[in-house]
Amino acid sequence: MDQVKLGREVMGNDSHLPQETVKKLIQNSQEAKKQAYCPYSKFRVGAALLTADNTVVTGCNVENACYNLGMCAERNTIAKAVSEGHRSFKAIAIASDMDDNFISPCGGCRQFLREFGSTWEVFLTKPDGSYQKMTVEELLPNSFGPEDLSAKKV
Numbered sequence: 001m002d003q004v005k006l007g008r009e010v011m012g013n014d015s016h017l018p019q020e021t022v023k024k025l026i027q028n029s030q031e032a033k034k035q036a037y038c039p040y041s042k043f044r045v046g047a048a049l050l051t052a053d054n055t056v057v058t059g060c061n062v063e064n065a066c067y068n069l070g071m072c073a074e075r076n077t078i079a080k081a082v083s084e085g086h087r088s089f090k091a092i093a094i095a096s097d098m099d100d101n102f103i104s105p106c107g108g109c110r111q112f113l114r115e116f117g118s119t120w121e122v123f124l125t126k127p128d129g130s131y132q133k134m135t136v137e138e139l140l141p142n143s144f145g146p147e148d149l150s151a152k153k154v
């Protein structure tokens, strides 16, 4: 995994998207982070999702006094997009305040992303705008998805 992570740490652009689009998406995720409601963890996260029709949908984490009800930024963003009629995605950028690590989506969010395909791009970023590009498949290999529900059964 370390090897994959290091291999994916890019200065240039190995994305399917133009460099300018990636840069803007990351800026959008950083803007969205400013709305984070995280009085308990104080860990701000923002996300910006690029849909197939080039709409950008943003979201942030929203925590709750009943701690376990808190929602991650990625999941909120996907839910927002789907409720606005989008189901096909090109990329998502994720932003946090961590300087030393690229923000990496939790297991639940990886599964949430995977619902909408395995080949699209996820940009794990740092506040300085640097990023690691991974696919959903790389984040959640050998995954369970909607296709499995219609697979042949005994």
Ligand code: THU
Pocket (backbone or CB within 6 Å): 038, 041, 043, 044, 045, 060, 061, 062, 063, 070, 071, 072, 073, 074, 094, 103, 104, 105, 106, 109
């Ligand atoms: N969080 C996210 O929103 N996305 C991530 O990728 C990791 C964690 C949130 C959940 C919680 O509000 C706070 O960060 C601390 O875990």
